[in-house]
Amino acid sequence: MSRKTFYGGVHPPGNKHRTSSVPIRKAALPKKVVIPLAQHTGSPCEAAVAVNDEVKTGSVLGKASGFISSPVHASISGKVKKITHMPHPVFSRALAVVIENDGVREEEVFIPRRNDEIESLSKEALLEIVKNSGIVGLGGAAFPTHVKLSPPESKPVDTFLLNGAECEPYLTCDERLMIERADDILKGLAIICKILGVNDACIAIENNKPLAIEAIRKALLSTKYEILSAKLVVLPTKYPQGAEKQLIRSVLNRVVPEGGLPMDVGCVVNNVGTALAVYEAVYKGKALIERCVTVSGGCVKEPANLQVRIGTLVSSLIEELGGLNEPPAKVIFGGPMMGIAQYTMDVPVVKGTSGILFLSKAEAADAAESVCIRCSRCVQVCPAGIMPTTIANLVKRTRFTEAKEFGITQCIECGACVYECPAKIPLLDYIKFGKSKLIVKK
Ligand code: SF4
Ligand code: SF4
Structure with missing residues (x-):
């Protein structure tokens, strides 16, 4: 089904060709991770460990400090070396837990659940799992997912919208996840719908991702999901198609009021990566300790989609990809349109890091500012x-x-x-x- 789209928008060059056909691969286990206690919208976590503590992969490092907050977990096993202010990709510097890998073996705290166990879980129990797993919006905003999935009674939700638009140039991690993990994403979607108590769901993908559209279409046809009336909506490629309000306008023809939220018009929006994290939490008992990141840009020798442990430093990812062709004019976390320029390579991947771009001079195109010509x-x-x-x-x-x-x-x-x-x-x-x-x- 094709739809109309929102007002305005632009068509920047996609630059997705470098990584859209590159399968996701696991990045090497880092020797050291820097895990900030603030990785989400809302109040930062309170440290739950002390220097010299031994931690396992999945141990809680920081406890949520309020309703709009989300715990953080150890992404490797090892020893806590420091808890101090370190470079942060969004806040410049922030309190972080530094863990050094013991280099011996990886010890995990995760326990998978059986299918019959999952089916018997109430929506409250599922929501608690999402909350305790530290899941936040993986599209970039990093809003705690359990909060989004708890609309007040005064704002009834009838539709869940799964965001696979990925409209930012260069980024392809969501596209690859849809191609490679369509089935698991739909399982995550089914859990979210159960938590919200809705039957109607839409999966929105831009028309520049034919393989992802095909993979989701196939997975939807699978009899396993026939109880769920989920519709695939193919949207024109236009930036910022994946912005929440614009997506809701394009897919549902509903207008979120000024200062309002999607739940004001009866819907909740989550990114495909977030739905996958919900699946991992419920089925595998896994906290959010890693995510898919697109590493691209003209300076990267080997552009890639990497499954990266949270807290991995950019410097170690560059090493993994065989270094850079030339010193980058700009390093950006996120896409080139909304991303944040970085001042150091010693900055860690956080939950909201969808991409890391090493842009050449030509790509960064920092032209000099001139006067407004009132072109409108x-x-x-x-x-x-x-x-x-x-x-x-x-x-x-x-x-x-x-x-x-x-x-x-x-x-x-x-x-x-x-x-x-x-x-x-x-x-x-x-x-x-x-x-x-x-x-x-x-
Ligand atoms: S950045 Fe703000 S003002 Fe500029 S186009 Fe986007 S919404 Fe409009
Ligand atoms: S009206 Fe002025 S500010 Fe707006 S696009 Fe034209 S030159 Fe730029």
Whole structure:
């Protein structure tokens, strides 16, 4: 089934060809991991271990410190060497637990469940497993999944939307997961639907991923899932198709109100990687200790989709891929549109790391900023329907309250306006700055 799509958007070069046909492989077990206690939206974890403690793979390192929080687990077995502030890909620096691998053998705490045991689990028990396994949104936002799966009674949910759009250029980890693990993803989807108490589910994939579409279509035809009325929705390739509000508009034709959440229009959205993590937690008893990461960009000798232990340093991944062709102009965590530039290679992979890009000078294309020519292209492509140029000008003049009246808080930070702007004005930097000023003012 093909659908219409959301308002605005852009068509940047996909650059997915480097890794879209490269099967996922396990990265080597790191000798050392740096596991931040803050890897999710919400309050950071409280350390549950001390220096010199021996830990096994899956041991709890940090306990959730509130409802909107999520525990972190050891991704290797070994000894806790330090608990200190270390480089962090999102927060620059943050408190982290450093574990050194004992190099002897890997000891795990995970215990798989039998199928009959899983079938008898109540939705409350399943939700508790998701919560204790430290699962957060793996599409990049890292919002704790148990919170998303606990809508209040006042906001009934009728549809679950599985996000396989993967609209960011270069990234192919979700595409590969759908090709290689379609069956397990659908098992995760079935668990999520049971927790939410919904029967209707949609799986949304952009039309530039034919093999993933085919794999999911085949898995859906399997009789095992006939109880679930899940529909495959093939969407046009357009950025930011995978942004929650835009996806809901494209697939369900529902409009999330300003400042609202998907549950305000009766749905919950999760990424395909998150559904797979739910499967791993429930079927294999496995906490979120690893994830698939696309490592790409013009400077990488061997672009790859790697299954990486959380806390693995970028420097050790580069080594694993045979080094770089040339020093990168930019290293980005995530995709080139919404990703975060890094200042060191000693930064660890965290739960929200979907990609690591080593961009060459030509790819980074940091052109000089010039003056606005009032072409209105930024307005035409903005999927939030706001006026980036006007808002950026208000922020420049410190008129933050007026920027709010012009809808600055509706910006989803997709970067489409920056991509389209011929004057290379860093509109999103102004918008982010304006938003931060409004938060401080509250
Ligand atoms: S203003 Fe925000 S939502 Fe609109 S295009 Fe720019 S970054 Fe995207
Ligand atoms: S796209 Fe750039 S140049 Fe055109 S109106 Fe917007 S800010 Fe000005």
